Amino acid sequence: MSDLPKTMHAVELVGHGGPEMLQYREDVIVPTPKSNEVLVKVHAAGVNNTDINTRIGWYSKGDNDSADASWSGNALQLPRIQGIDVCGVIVAVGENIASSRIGERVLLEPCLYEGDNQPLSQPWFLGSECHGGFAEYTVIASRHAYAVNSDLTSIELASFPCSYSTAENMLTRSRVSAKDTVLVSGASGGVGSAAVQLIKARGAKVIAITSPNKEEQLRELGADEVIFRDQDLVAALGSNSVDVVIDLVAGATWPAFLDVLRSGGRYAVSGAIGGPLVELDVRTLYLKDLSFFGCTALEPEVFGNLVSLIETGKIKPIVAQIFPLNAINQAQESFVAKKYVGKLVLTIDDQA
Numbered sequence: 001m002s003d004l005p006k007t008m009h010a011v012e013l014v015g016h017g018g019p020e021m022l023q024y025r026e027d028v029i030v031p032t033p034k035s036n037e038v039l040v041k042v043h044a045a046g047v048n049n050t051d052i053n054t055r056i057g058w059y060s061k062g063d064n065d066s067a068d069a070s071w072s073g074n075a076l077q078l079p080r081i082q083g084i085d086v087c088g089v090i091v092a093v094g095e096n097i098a099s100s101r102i103g104e105r106v107l108l109e110p111c112l113y114e115g116d117n118q119p120l121s122q123p124w125f126l127g128s129e130c131h132g133g134f135a136e137y138t139v140i141a142s143r144h145a146y147a148v149n150s151d152l153t154s155i156e157l158a159s160f161p162c163s164y165s166t167a168e169n170m171l172t173r174s175r176v177s178a179k180d181t182v183l184v185s186g187a188s189g190g191v192g193s194a195a196v197q198l199i200k201a202r203g204a205k206v207i208a209i210t211s212p213n214k215e216e217q218l219r220e221l222g223a224d225e226v227i228f229r230d231q232d233l234v235a236a237l238g239s240n241s242v243d244v245v246i247d248l249v250a251g252a253t254w255p256a257f258l259d260v261l262r263s264g265g266r267y268a269v270s271g272a273i274g275g276p277l278v279e280l281d282v283r284t285l286y287l288k289d290l291s292f293f294g295c296t297a298l299e300p301e302v303f304g305n306l307v308s309l310i311e312t313g314k315i316k317p318i319v320a321q322i323f324p325l326n327a328i329n330q331a332q333e334s335f336v337a338k339k340y341v342g343k344l345v346l347t348i349d350d351q352a
Helices: 049-056 161-173 190-201 212-221 233-237 255-260 282-287 302-311 325-337
Strands: 007-013 022-029 037-047 085-093 105-108 111-115 118-125 137-141 145-147 181-184 205-210 225-228 242-247 261-269 291-294 319-324 343-347
Touching: 007 325, 022 325, 037 105, 037 161, 037 325, 049 325, 085 137, 085 161, 111 137, 145 302, 161 190, 161 242, 161 261, 161 302, 181 190, 190 205, 190 212, 190 242, 205 212, 212 225, 225 233, 233 255, 242 255, 255 261, 255 282, 319 325, 325 343
Parallel strands: 181 205, 181 242, 205 225, 242 261, 261 291, 319 343
Antiparallel strands: 007 022, 037 085, 037 137, 037 343, 085 105, 105 145, 111 118
16 A cells, blocks of 8 residues: 555544534545455445435434434444445455455445454444545445446446445345336435336336426336326325335325235335324234335345346436535535436546
8 A cells, every 4th residue: 555645535524413514624544454355446426315314313313412323323433434325446455355356446335244354243334334435545345345347437336336225125125026016205316216227127117206397307217107296196096006115205195105005015115205203004004914124234135236237237327416525515405405316426536
């Protein structure tokens, strides 16, 4: 590492609260890879809902400064470099890792089962329990840095890891197959638009919930049918009409998701942007023999499957806007405004 810089540009989260809690610095120490780790020069990093949720303390069930305000439900160690979507190139390796890995362009798996040179009893999430990609360099266990062979730019590749692996994990957990009709809430967001593509890659029928101004883009992604957010879901689709619900919204209208599920249907959730508290009639759950799947930690095969789908061109990147790293506050403002389809990406260097 003698030819690498000693310090780097990075954005540090210094506490829970507003945008002022994100501090852009140019004097952060470049990390050193330990045994079984690699050092990645970050080219691009995607912006996610989890970045904002972590900053404002949304994951906490108590006050914003309580000890459970992270993905894992543990205290967040500050300052923290966020950034769960990372594409870059390996520039150095720790002990036990072949030097031949240097030069590989990689995507970093967001859900980690190895960290600090040891197996983890509870998964970490990149940018939450350990430093992530909102910096020029980051370290990660070698097993979680997946070489990717693709003609896509690093900006395009950085749009995939978190949202697409989250969506693929939901489909894996809920066993989506070609015979299914699948309803996707929040279909215009990063995870939702990824789910639309991934469901079509499995040959299933997709019904997307979105706003009228985003209908055309979702149909281009493969949505067979589009329902608008203000429509009555049961009136539009009919009771017992879908096999699987992929939910990223929850909120006040949540009971309708169970009404449209067929007997034996499956419900998978990995977000609650419409509100985390919902009303459940338990009779619907057991009388319809429904299965519920809460999805955060990735199944072991998910990320490798995702990389294969990228390399074979079966899914396409959807980059809505690009920002430099020092414009992270503007990127998050644009993210919250939700006037786009797909992903927002931060460029870290000129190789993106």
